[in-house]
Amino acid sequence: MxxxxxxxxxxxxxxxxxxxxxxxxxxxxxxxxxxxxxxxxxxxxxxxKQIQRIVPAVKVVSQGEPISLPIQGNEEFDWQLTTEDGKLWRKGHLLAEQALILPAGLPLGYHNLHVIQKEKTSFCRIIVAPKRCYLPKALLEEQKLWGASVQLYSLRSDNNWGIGDFGDLKQMINEVGRRGGSFVGLNPIHSLFPANPESASPYSPSSRCWFNIIYIDVTAVEDFKHSKGAQLWWHSHATQSNLAGVRETQYVDYTGVTQLKLTALKLAWQSFLLRNKHDKQRVEFESFIQQRGESLHWQAAFDALHMELMAQNPSFWGWPVWPEEYREAQSSAVMKFCQTHADEVQFWCWLQWLAWCQFANCWQHSSELNMPIGLYRDMAVGVTQGGVETWSDRELYSIQASIGAPPDILGPLGQNWGVAPINPHVLVERGYTPFIDLLRANMENCGALRIDHVMSLLRLWWVPQGESAANGAYVSYPVDDLLAILALESQRMHCMVIGEDLGIVPAEIISKLRDYGVFSYKVLWFEHDDEKKVRAPKQWAAQAMAVITTHDLPTMRGYWESYDFKLGEQLGLYPDLVMLEELRKEREIAKQHLLNALQTDNVSKEQTASNAAFGTMSLALNQKIHHFIAGSNSALLGLQPEDWLDMLEPVNIPGTSTEYANWRRKLTQTLEEMFTSEQVNALLEDVNQQRKNIQGKSIQ
Structure with a gap:
């Protein structure tokens, strides 16, 4: 029984x-x-499907390991293996019920095995991967690097249009690099929904393979500068008034900014179309379209169609509520739309090309400054259910479920992110091609990739449609295969990998990530021993990025003044007030432990004691905390401009959507003001010197 x-x-x-x-x-x-x-x-x-196969769809091995494949069927078979470049590597014949054992020496890469039984042919992708991810030379030499982790949209400057853009990013790279910084880290810059600009969460993208076009620096676009129509519009009183309005707001006005930018870019597009077909930029654009293929086409077609439909009915937020004839990307209605609106589809392709070029230019600038990492991108855990990826590839995504997180201390009700999970069976059946394409798109033109919720390589919390976030289950993924492919693409793209491993981390993935050279994430507030005492900086893991806080946590000042608890209580995130009070008490104890650690780190009691009593963050305490974490043994250190500026408001409150202005809060100072501030410059100079002074441990 x-x-x-x-x-x-x-x-x-x-x-x-x-x-x-x-x-x-x-x-x-x-x-x-x-x-x-x-x-x-x-x-x-x-x-x-698996039962019908002669050989598995894919086999992943580490370089040097033997390759043995089980063969299904009772008949003799022929086989041949071609390498990634199309050359025949080996071929042979085997009797029934024998395993296929391939000779050693197959090089790194993606290879193709064909097995033939009479009239039936089966295909298997053989992937040979390195044992570890890529590391830049500076980390191999045990240097301790630091940089800025920014929410790009939050940047203010004298030139932007009410939102941080790639022009601001280039300026940020320049300022950080000049001060000894090794990188600028970004929030996800994936494509969102230009037709529905208030859907602003960078972690709920339409596609993870394309850019958020709102980050285009319009004033840097040649055809905007050279178009008479664009310049007349630009210098008009109405435009300048609208521009002033979106620039002065505390929170990003996504709708206002998007309207301004799209108006300007459409005028610039008309100028671009007047270029000779042999013009250099025209040729480069056409080449870009050819190289990026269907993926770019579907992105542009979706954005063009979505814009058209939203103009008809503002409730058409995504394809699940579109008119039925448009819900399938391959439908005849969509095909007809793309034909009759070919210029509009081309326009959205052009916007993606502009974004790609400007981002690549930022990467080039970081290389010119000899920054060891330069740029690091952040890859979201999935895509929203109503976006282009689920629309154009329905089979790959399980849209009857969404990704989230089970209840925990920071989110007692659990979390449902409205993000569609990839079906692991389809992923395997396709030989991991979608995962490979995703990595390549996100590793291009950057020196590091942060994988949000890196536990997704092992398992994801799936919530069935219509259920609360707590009513879900973990679904497993082929972690060993995914990590091996991650290492292969990392080495090929010369892009190191950082895994966001906060929250509930399964024990079985910790050692796997470490062995593959994936960097961990270490947050000051969580680095303590079993007695809750703050871990000394020299004891922090070397193969890690150290941070004070993250976008999902309060700012430094917000943490110190328990502002997160105040906001959470106001928003109803803590229905158990007893638990909330317990969390407040734990916070006070944690703060005192940090003060004690600072005192042992040559910070006097006089500099810190009064701050504990009043629960406020002082300038001196801010600087000492930065100095403290700059002494971390972790190879990387990421600092937030919000903390340089002693800001209180968080950028995001997990578990909320419209209840709080998530992903909208701007910095309190422009880039020009921030980098001429004596306070900020003194802080960064101290951080840079502290990182130089540290003797590191090998991370190999």
Whole structure:
């Protein structure tokens, strides 16, 4: 009877039947939740496809490892293996029921195995990967690097249009590089929804393979500068008045900024179309379209169609609520739209090309400054359910579920991010091509890639459609294969990898990430021993990025003054007031432990004691905390401009959407003001010197 019960309880090996919750307790997953997720993954279909195969769809091995493949079927077969460059590497013949063992020496890369049984041919992708991710020379030499981690949209400057842009990014790179910084890290800059600009979360993108065109620096676009029509519009009283309005706001006016930029860029597009077909920029644009293929086409087609439909009905937020004839990307109605609106689709391709060129220019500038890393991008954990990726590739995504997080201390109700999970069975069936393409798109023109919620390589919390965030289950992913591919692309793209491993981190992935050379994330507020005492900077992990705080946590000042608890209580995020009071008490204890650690780090009691008593952040304490973490043994240190400027308001409050102005808050100073500030310059000079003084440990 006991065995019978277990068999009935286990719906699928990919779906967890229980997990350890934030309180360390075993939490059972209801059977109906498991069943809903099983159906969202395609039910029995993936398993039936696997049974029909002669060989598996893909085999991933580390370089030097033997390659052995099981063969299904009772007949003899022929096989041939071609390398990534199309050359025949080996071929042979085997009898029935024998495993195919390939000779050693297959080079790194993506290779193609064809197995033939009579009239039936089966294909297997053989992926040979290195054992570790790429590291820049400076880290191999055990240098301790630092940089700025910025929310690009939050930057103010004398020239931008009410939102940070790639022109500001270039300026930021220049200022940080001149002060000894090694990188500028970014929030995700994936494509969002230009037709619905208030959908502003960088972690809920339409596509992770393309850019958010709102970051285009319009004033740097040649055809904007040279277009008489654009310049007349630009210098008009109405335009300058609108521009002043969006620049002066405390929060980004996404709708106002988008309207201004699209008006300007459409005028510039008309000028671009007048260029001779042999013009250098025209040729480069056409080449870009050819190289980027279907992916770019669908991105442009989606944005063009979405803009058209939103003009008709503002409730058409995404394809699930579009008129039925447009809900399938390959439909005849979509095809007809692309033909009749070819110029509009081309315009959106052009915007992606502009964004790509400007971002590449920023990367080039960081290289000219000899910054060891230069730029590091942030890759979101998934895409929103109503965007271009789910629209153009319905099979890859399980849209009957969404990604989130189970309840924990910081989010007691759990989280549902409205992000569609990739179906792991489809991913394997396609030989991991979507994952490879995703990495290449995000590793291009940067020296490091931060993978948000890196535990997604092992498992993701899936929530069935219509259920609360707490009613979900973990779905497993082929972590060893994904890490191997990550290492291969990292080495090829010369792009190191940082994994955001905060929250509930399964023990089985920690050592895997370390062995593959994926850098961990270390937050000052969480770095303590079993007695809650702050870990000494010299004891921090070397293979890691150290930070004071993150975009999902309060600013330094917000943490110190418990402003996050105040906001959370106002927004109803803490229904258990007893627990809230306990969290407040724990915060005060943690602050005192940090003060004690600062005192042992040559900070006098006089400089810190009064701040603990009044619960306020002083300039001296701010500087000492920066100095303290700059002494971290971690190879990388990422600092937020918000903390240089002693800002209180957080950029994001997890668990909220419209309740708080997430992803909108700007910096309180322009770039010009910030980098002429004696206070900021003194802080960064101290950080730079402190990083130079540290003796590091090898991270190999």
């Amino acid at each position: 006991a065995c019978d019960k277990i068999v009935k309880k286990r719906i699928s090996p990919d779906i967890s039947e229980s997990y350890i919750n934030a309180r360390g307790q075993l939490q059972e997953i209801p059977l109906d939740i498991q069943q809903q997720l099983y159906q969202a993954m395609g039910g029995d279909i993936p398993h039936q």
